[in-house]
Amino acid sequence: MGAKELLQEHIAKTAVLTEKEFDYFFSHFSPISFKKGQTIVSAGDHVDCEYFVVSGCLKAFFINDEIKMYILQFAMPTWWTSDYNALYNQTTATINIDCITDAEVLCLSNSDREKLCKEFHQVEHFFRWRTNKGYIASQKRLLSFMNNNVKKRYEELLGLYPQLYNLVPKHLIAAYLGVSRETLSRLQAHK
Amino acid sequence: MGAKELLQEHIAKTAVLTEKEFDYFFSHFSPISFKKGQTIVSAGDHVDCEYFVVSGCLKAFFINDEIKMYILQFAMPTWWTSDYNALYNQTTATINIDCITDAEVLCLSNSDREKLCKEFHQVEHFFRWRTNKGYIASQKRLLSFMNNNVKKRYEELLGLYPQLYNLVPKHLIAAYLGVSRETLSRLQAHK
CATH class of the missing domain: 1.10.10 (Arc Repressor Mutant, subunit A)
Known part of the structure; x- marks a missing residue:
C-alpha cells in the first residue's frame, strides 16, 4: 500500500472526506525517507512538523540528567510522532526522535494542520480523536511508571x-x- | 464569578460561540456540589462524565500494587478531569478522583460532548485544544518521572x-x- 492509501485508510476510520477533499488534504503532506539511525528531531531543535509513519520504526526518547535513555514511544506504520510540547508551544524540543530501521514518513507542518482543521470540520474531528488516543496512551504509560x-x-x-x-x-x-x-x-x- | 460565566470565559479563549450557542452548549452541563473528602470516581466504576472544576480542588490518584498512592493531577478551577481512558474506551476506571476541599463542578456526559462536537465546529475545535493541552501536560509529567x-x-x-x-x-x-x-x-x- 502506498503512503497516500495508507493515510487515506487511516483517516477514514474517524473522518468522512470526499476523494477531492482527501486529495487536497494530502497535498499538504511531504514524503521523506530516512535511513536507519538517522535523526529526525534532536533535543534543542526548533520543531515545525509532525510525522505520520508510512514504513519502518522510529523511537522518541529522552536522555535524563544521569545520561540514562528512556524511550517514550516506538512509532510504527500509521502512528504519529513529534515533540508535541515543542510543536504546539513553539519551544525547542526536549526529546529526540530517530530511526530504528529505514523509514518513510509523511510530514505535516503545524500551520498546515491548523489551516486544514479550520477549513474542514471533519479534519478537526480526526485530529481531536488522534490526540485523544495519544493522551490516553500517555496517561496509561504514566500509570505504568507509577x-x-x-x-x-x-x-x-x-x-x-x-x-x-x-x-x-x-x-x-x-x-x-x-x-x-x-x-x-x-x-x-x-x- | 458564577459557574456559567467561568465556563464561558474559559471556552472563549479558544472558540467563538454566539451567546445563544453558548446557552445551548451550557444547557448540557449539570452542576454538582461535593464536600471535602467526597469521592467522584472510584477505581472499578463505570465512567460516563467529565468534570469542569468551578471551585475547590480535586485530586486524581492511583493506588499501585504496593498500596502506594500516586497523584496524577490536582484539578483546580477551570481544569477538566475524568478517567479519560475509561470515558473514551467505555472501560471501568483505573484511577480515583476525590475532593481535597469542598468543590463545585460542571458535569458533561460523554454522549453530550460528542453530540456538541458534531453540532458545532467551534466546540470540536475547543475540545481538540483542551485535549492537546492535557496530552502535553501528561507527556511533561512522564518526562518528569523519567x-x-x-x-x-x-x-x-x-x-x-x-x-x-x-x-x-x-x-x-x-x-x-x-x-x-x-x-x-x-x-x-x-x-
Whole structure:
C-alpha cells in the first residue's frame, strides 16, 4: 500500500472526506525517507512538523540528567510522532526522535494542520480523536511508571506492540521499560 | 464569578460561540456540589462524565500494587478531569478522583460532548485544544518521572500550581512528586 492509501485508510476510520477533499488534504503532506539511525528531531531543535509513519520504526526518547535513555514511544506504520510540547508551544524540543530501521514518513507542518482543521470540520474531528488516543496512551504509560510492577509493564508493552520483538533490539525494549537488560532477560524467561 | 460565566470565559479563549450557542452548549452541563473528602470516581466504576472544576480542588490518584498512592493531577478551577481512558474506551476506571476541599463542578456526559462536537465546529475545535493541552501536560509529567531529578520535579510543580501550598496538605504534594514527606521537607528547606 502506498503512503497516500495508507493515510487515506487511516483517516477514514474517524473522518468522512470526499476523494477531492482527501486529495487536497494530502497535498499538504511531504514524503521523506530516512535511513536507519538517522535523526529526525534532536533535543534543542526548533520543531515545525509532525510525522505520520508510512514504513519502518522510529523511537522518541529522552536522555535524563544521569545520561540514562528512556524511550517514550516506538512509532510504527500509521502512528504519529513529534515533540508535541515543542510543536504546539513553539519551544525547542526536549526529546529526540530517530530511526530504528529505514523509514518513510509523511510530514505535516503545524500551520498546515491548523489551516486544514479550520477549513474542514471533519479534519478537526480526526485530529481531536488522534490526540485523544495519544493522551490516553500517555496517561496509561504514566500509570505504568507509577505502578512499580515491571512484569505488568512488560505485558502491556507486548499488548501494545505485538510485532516489536522482531523489529527492535533488546536494549531498546529495556530502555522503554526502564529496566536493565538483565531484568528484561529474566522477564522473558518467565513468559 | 458564577459557574456559567467561568465556563464561558474559559471556552472563549479558544472558540467563538454566539451567546445563544453558548446557552445551548451550557444547557448540557449539570452542576454538582461535593464536600471535602467526597469521592467522584472510584477505581472499578463505570465512567460516563467529565468534570469542569468551578471551585475547590480535586485530586486524581492511583493506588499501585504496593498500596502506594500516586497523584496524577490536582484539578483546580477551570481544569477538566475524568478517567479519560475509561470515558473514551467505555472501560471501568483505573484511577480515583476525590475532593481535597469542598468543590463545585460542571458535569458533561460523554454522549453530550460528542453530540456538541458534531453540532458545532467551534466546540470540536475547543475540545481538540483542551485535549492537546492535557496530552502535553501528561507527556511533561512522564518526562518528569523519567528524569529522576526530584528537585526539578518540585520546581515544575510550583510553576504549574503556584497556589498549591496554601490549598493542599504536604503529604499529597509528596504523593504527587513520588517522594517521602522527609524528602519534601528537605526540598522546601533548600528553596
